[in-house]
Amino acid sequence: MSSDIFYQTISSLAAQLAAKKLTSVELMQAVIARTKAVDDRVRAFNSYDEGDALVQAAASDARRAASQSRGPLDGIPIGLKDVIAVAGQPLTASSKMLANFVSPYDATVTRKLKEQAGAVVWGRLNCDEFAMGSSNENSAFRPVSNPWDLTRVPGGSSGGSAAALAAGEAIATLGSDTGGSIRQPAALCGIVGMKPTYGLISRYGLIAFASSLDQIGPFARTVEDAALVLGAIAGHDPLDSTSFNAPVPDYRRELAVKKGPWKIGIPKEYFAEGLDPEVGAAVEAAIAHYKKQGCEIKDVSLPNTQSCLDTYYIIATAEASSNLARYDGIRYGHRSKAATDAIDIYAKSRAEGFGAEVKRRIILGTYVLSTGYYDAYYLRAQKVRTLIRQDFLNAYQEVDVLLTPTSPIPAFKLGEKSDPLALYLCDIYTIGVNLAGLPAMSVPCGFTKSGLPLGLQLIGQPFQEANLMAIAQSYEQAHEWGCRHPSL
Amino acid sequence: MLSRLFTMSSAPEFNIDYVANLARLSLTSEEKEKFSRQLGDVLHHIEQLAKVDVTGVEPTAHAFPVENVWADDRPRPGLTVADALLNAPAQCANMISVPKVVD
Numbered sequence: 001m002s003s004d005i006f007y008q009t010i011s012s013l014a015a016q017l018a019a020k021k022l023t024s025v026e027l028m029q030a031v032i033a034r035t036k037a038v039d040d041r042v043r044a045f046n047s048y049d050e051g052d053a054l055v056q057a058a059a060s061d062a063r064r065a066a067s068q069s070r071g072p073l074d075g076i077p078i079g080l081k082d083v084i085a086v087a088g089q090p091l092t093a094s095s096k097m098l099a100n101f102v103s104p105y106d107a108t109v110t111r112k113l114k115e116q117a118g119a120v121v122w123g124r125l126n127c128d129e130f131a132m133g134s135s136n137e138n139s140a141f142r143p144v145s146n147p148w149d150l151t152r153v154p155g156g157s158s159g160g161s162a163a164a165l166a167a168g169e170a171i172a173t174l175g176s177d178t179g180g181s182i183r184q185p186a187a188l189c190g191i192v193g194m195k196p197t198y199g200l201i202s203r204y205g206l207i208a209f210a211s212s213l214d215q216i217g218p219f220a221r222t223v224e225d226a227a228l229v230l231g232a233i234a235g236h237d238p239l240d241s242t243s244f245n246a247p248v249p250d251y252r253r254e255l256a257v258k259k260g261p262w263k264i265g266i267p268k269e270y271f272a273e274g275l276d277p278e279v280g281a282a283v284e285a286a287i288a289h290y291k292k293q294g295c296e297i298k299d300v301s302l303p304n305t306q307s308c309l310d311t312y313y314i315i316a317t318a319e320a321s322s323n324l325a326r327y328d329g330i331r332y333g334h335r336s337k338a339a340t341d342a343i344d345i346y347a348k349s350r351a352e353g354f355g356a357e358v359k360r361r362i363i364l365g366t367y368v369l370s371t372g373y374y375d376a377y378y379l380r381a382q383k384v385r386t387l388i389r390q391d392f393l394n395a396y397q398e399v400d401v402l403l404t405p406t407s408p409i410p411a412f413k414l415g416e417k418s419d420p421l422a423l424y425l426c427d428i429y430t431i432g433v434n435l436a437g438l439p440a441m442s443v444p445c446g447f448t449k450s451g452l453p454l455g456l457q458l459i460g461q462p463f464q465e466a467n468l469m470a471i472a473q474s475y476e477q478a479h480e481w482g483c484r485h486p487s488l
Numbered sequence: 489m490l491s492r493l494f495t496m497s498s499a500p501e502f503n504i505d506y507v508a509n510l511a512r513l514s515l516t517s518e519e520k521e522k523f524s525r526q527l528g529d530v531l532h533h534i535e536q537l538a539k540v541d542v543t544g545v546e547p548t549a550h551a552f553p554v555e556n557v558w559a560d561d562r563p564r565p566g567l568t569v570a571d572a573l574l575n576a577p578a579q580c581a582n583m584i585s586v587p588k589v590v591d
Binding site for chain 2 (some may be wrong): 098238244304306309329330347377383384385425
């Protein structure tokens with residue numbers, strides 16, 4: 001593990017804080033200094049409030065001095081994707097539409113991190129506009145760079161969350177995942193990223209993209225750190241009607257208890273044409289590792305995989321067109337100065353406030369929901385979604401977990417993929433998970449010859465996060481991929 | 489899967505003026521031309537779903553069953569007037585101002 005304080009894990013820092021070898025203020029100062037040193041190149045942050053972070057850190061130190069620590073996250077700087085509300089701070093979704101918006105309230109995850117866990121909520125992280133994209137190039141402000149190669153993308157849409165963590169600008173971060181927006185950037189930036197089961201984490205205070213698919217989740221340096229953050233933000237919330245009502249396990253304790261060998265399914269459809277050979281080889285090596293550990297490796301089939309992309313782009317855009325109707329220039333957000341009447345305010349404010357990808361998705365979503373096309377597109381997609389979900393549930397009759405690549409390719413060059421369809425293809429291994437509502441995570445599994453990180457995806461059964469993380473950790477602990485850091 | 493994506497030909501019928509009006513989105517002529525072409529490609533791809541046999545399949549709106557959540561009809565603290573107006577583009581006398589809607 002690196003000696004640089006900003007590259008250490010939560011579990012290591014929590015021990016140092018508890019032993020009074022370090023204060024939260026010192027830790028926060030180190031993270032602020034690091035951010036100032038590298039973020040003009042990485043561009044991971046949309047904004048941060050140094051003074052507010054230091055006040056939170058000082059409060060954490062005071063709690064610790066009074067023996068009132070709230071646990072391992074107390075005093076740990078955690079960055080939030082700029083789609084998660086923090087009271088009194090900007091909330092932009094990386095869109096001109098919300099460039100001047102200040103959140104009047106905390107998201108439930110923000111409140112839990114601050115009030116229950118004592119974490120220092122640190123900055124708002126760049127992303128694709130309204131979380132729509134796979135490269136972070138759709139940010140209306142500026143693209144994020146991959147810390148491993150500044151000429152390449154960090155992935156998206158939670159690119160800032162992934163890049164900030166990989167660059168040592170936070171100790172953990174939160175993102176949101178609608179079709180792979182946590183897992184794909186985690187893979188491209190060489191860190192752990194987790195999309196929990198739909199309903200495990202409250203979406204209250206998360207700017208909505210596609211409500212039946214969106215889920216908040218952690219980025220972390222290790223599976224154990226991800227478990228700590230997940231435990232802090234999970235749980236039922238009366239403010240989100242889709243939130244699942246069940247007790248939250250102590251995930252870190254569960255990790256120590258759950259032992260293999262496991263039955264691991266390899267879906268053949270995820271190793272098809274388009275998979276980069278270096279990604280394929282790294283994932284094959286991970287499969288060989290599990291086999292050597294005594295796990296049963298079983299070929300399985302998810303026959304409706306080839307329908308996932310189409311189904312996703314119908315359902316996600318339909319829900320987005322509905323969700324984004326609220327940005328009309330009336331109560332908040334950008335209002336056009338060129339508008340002459342009420343209807344004109346809507347049309348012109350939206351034209352000026354939204355970027356190209358958001359407009360494309362609103363139009364596509366409006367079209368598939370419009371009279372005469374609803375049955376052919378939206379209703380049919382919902383039926384195919386049933387088949388896709390059934391494929392996964394059938395596979396789980398035979399195996400505990402599925403193992404696939406996270407992304408078909410390593411980080412690509414900024415500006416390399418200008419065609420929307422080419423970018424949509426980056427999500428082919430991750431979108432099925434959202435349609436089926438399953439938990440999944442990306443874990444580092446090596447590097448390309450040119451030094452770009454690679455990730456493998458493990459897909460678990462509904463609400464079996466502890467099992468999923470235990471399987472991920474058994475691989476992680478036998479390798480040291482996550483211990484490397486980019487030279488910045 | 490990849491080859492299927494990159495062999496696209498004609499797009500299905502798609503009237504961008506009609507859809508943009510439904511979406512209350514004013515588009516430039518360049519955007520109309522560009523989005524029509526790009527979305528034509530996407531729609532052509534999406535047409536593949538018509539080949540999937542969905543006879544007798546129930547639609548899935550949410551991955552897990554979602555039930556209505558009922559709350560007691562009791563007042564509780566909400567946003568203050570100042571907070572509610574915090575982000576209003578234009579305001580007057582504790583209200584959001586908009587252009588005249590009815591003559």
